[in-house]
Amino acid sequence: MPATDSSSSSSPAHHTSFGRSILSLRHRDQIHHAFPPTPDHSHSTSSIDDREIDAFQRHAADLLLDLLPSSTDPSAAPEILSLHWTRHLLDSFLICLEEFRSVLFADAAALARAPLDRLLADFFDRAVKALDLCNALRDGLDLLRQWRKHLAIAAAALAPSRAGAGPLGEGQIRRARKALTDLTILMLDDKDAGGGQRNRSFGRAPKDGQGRGHHRRSSSGSGSGSGSGSHFRSLSWSVSRSWSASRQLQAIGGNLPVPRPHDVASTGGLASAVYTMGAVLFVTAWALVAAIPCQDRGLQAHFTVPRSGGFPWAGPVTALYDRVLEESKKKERKHSCGLLKEVHQIERCSRQLMEVTDAAQFPLDDDKEAKVQEAAHELVQVCETLKDGLDPLERQVREMFHRIVRTRTEILDCLSRPNTTE
């Protein structure tokens, strides 16, 4: 079995802030041996332990609860929709998926029996749709990385530690302003284009006198020119132009079948586990789309869990959903291309710097210099956060993808194997 990335640093096993109960400690132990070989069906336990399934659901509830701001200890959870929080979210998802998997394989023979086969097929249909989301999110993270590069240019230009350490010169300010202008245009483009459209206006060499429309450079006023008119963005490589994250979310969460009591009974509770995983999948995907720029973002997908169902995670899922939705409605975030805290910081930081340096006289007076330095300092910090956080987050998104595929493959293998039906 390929287990190449189970040992990556993003493995949930290394996350220490999870698992409060003895139960979850036990689970973490299991996870530590991420992806043991497919359980041998020949000596599987004869029936699934109900308690296993309850434990799985309660642990899912705990994990989701951990993602919500705690009333007693506000410092316990990372700030919602920050990079750090998003990584937490993905860790929680991966833990849930892993436990889901072990709950299912506790009685592999049961998987092929109705109605569980049908429920699993439905779940994996939804999970496959999440794969596209993972890809789109990865592309979105790549975009954040591009943004960071522009920030880094600005940060480097303004860095107080630059050699010579003289006062900031006009050249440096212009360089920073150009980088930030390019960045702003990039970010605006993504919003306008709904994230997906790319400008395909060449590939043919322009004839003489033509194709010069792109070439708009101005050096006066706004500082050195920006070539942004000819920036052709490549946002998403993985999904077609018509693809929509918003629609995909609706497909993942829409009409998530609440298991009927006799289904729960006839599957020994596994129907509830499938429902739980479906809900966790949805809320994770939904929050990720909320946080990270991607093609045709939209959070319209509605999601409700029946109160009467007795699902321990119903409260936390709903709270998480509401909390993120609330965040998306905040005035300053409404038109953002991602609710990620760092995206907001990028916007704020670059705007501040642009304002401070607008129509500046050189050499800068001390007051201005200090303001620029202050803004630059924040810029450096955002850069650092992004630099440290983006790669692991991207790895986790890839991991989410891999594990969904792998779990699905295992289940399908299990169903295809002729001897399971004997």
Added chain:
Amino acid sequence: MSAAPPPPPESTGGSDKVLAAAQHIVKSLATSKNAADDMIRILSGFDNRLSSITTGLLPSPDLSSTESSEISSAAAFDAAEQLIQLWDATPEALVFEAPENDVAQYLAAVDVATEHLARGASGAGRAGVAVQLAMARLEEELRQHMVRHAVPLDPTGLCFSLRRFSLGSFEDLDTSSEFDAATPHSLDATPETARGGPLGLGNPFDDHVFDPVRPEAVDDLRAIADRMACAGYGRELADAYCSIRRDLQDEYLSVLGVERLSIDEVQRVEWKQLNDKMKKWVQGVKTVVRVLLAGERRLCDQVLAVSDELKEECFLESTKGCIMQILNFGDAVAVCPRSPEKLSRILDMYEALAEVIPEMKDLCLGCSGDGVISDVQAILDRLGDAVRGTLFEFGKVLQKESSRRAMMAGEIHPMTRYVMNYLRLLVVYSGTLDLLLDDGGDNHPSVERPEDQDHDPEHLESMTPLGRRLLKLMCYLEANLEDKSKLYEDAALECIFSMNNLLYIVQKVKDSELGKILGDHWVRRRSGKIRQYSKSYLRISWTKTLSYLRDDVHGSGSGSGSGSGHSSSRMSIKEKFKNFNLAFEEIYRNQTIWKVPDPQLREELKISISENVIPAYRAFLGRYGSQVDGGRSSGKYIKYTPEDLEGQLSDLFEGSPGSANHSRRRT
């Protein structure tokens, strides 16, 4: 193309030329205080006169003194700054579209400004601004130049060399996942696969080097990159380079017909179209790696020669999207619903990807490409999983196939044809399949059927992984056929059906690599089985008919020799002829419709029937014919001569109602 500025002479490197130009500026400025002004005036015409003026100037002897060097360098900067600003004032114009000398002047000016800034001499503020202006322009010039000199990818040229590989494979098989009898079976031809041809012989693009930028522009691009890197604008350079390369590659991909499809979409594509897309992908992935990425690598090395670090970073960064796009389809296929007909295509994809991975590794120098390579490897693994899964699925479908379509004539079942052709195709991929199916012994011993002699552990151990799987699949096929044969009410037809199918299987095995894999023993056992079926057929079908021609039955009649005995014996003989005729005619009626498609088997069957029936009839006729002959209705009893029978027997198993006239008169 003709609009491109002529490439700099090969003999002098770009930097030498620039240096020379810079010297000219320095010299000219040193000679006259008004020179700078003059020069601006001249330059503002954007023409070539500058060079003719400056070349006339002699080196100033004062240049050796430090003082004058400083003065002259300040003056040089002044001129450079002026030139940079001049160009900046005309954002519509492009330096790299101007005459060659202007390009050299501008680059020299950039060098002067950069150097001035680096020295941190007085006026660093101005130098910073000048450099920034120049860099912003160079960045833009880089984009424009790269686009203007982009070489379009000619898909027709590539298609020509690619066509060789696009032979069909499974399209000869039914495209439905069922074993459909209605589809014509043009299957007995040698299976062909997409990889069929000269693929192993080497890189078909060895002679097809694709340079994404016209060679004459590459030096210009490098000159820009050098300046930007030198001035500490590596980040801007990387950004501009990557963003433009990404977009151009996107264009190339669409020219190559590599579509951007989401996984979800691929799940919903119909098999026929998916099949086409998969075929295209197999070609596409090779073209992308061998043509596109190799071209990008060369371009990267040429343009960004200034820094190894930039070379690596930009190659990876600029090709990442293109690689992801190609790989994404691999993922999409790997998670497609499993169905047997996809197997060969998935194997093609697997092999294509496996083939290019080493080439990709070569393209990514150093370990920076490890991330990409491990992504590719992960997709390769998933395609491998899909191959295994599809084979499982095939086994399952094969076991569950239960079409009750009656094979009226007992002929070869479409399922048998489908499965055998399928398995023969698998053998073409035996190298890959042995690799993929090798689970280090067998993890699932429960699947084995110990009762089958083919499966004795030693024999199994000696087989390849694919061989073990084939054996298992054969086992499913034979078991399924056995179930189907039980559907016949007529036990003789059951034998014919089993014989036909088994013979087909044996033939398909013998004339392909399957024979080598399954072994002589396997084949011999099946041949033996066919002989048994043939014996059973004779017994079941003919014992009763022949019994009428037997003496002992006659002998059991009431004593011979007596007159009354003679009479009753005559009746009995008549009865026997009648019964024989009836039984024979029934067999004729039924078994002319039955079908034995293999001519040799058909003949052998007829011969063994003849050998049993004709001599017995001839003897019976010889012995008792006279007793019946001459009677009132002797034709009623002796309807056939042995030759008639022989002739009628030849109509059997032809699959069409016999032409014989049953009431044919004796001649």
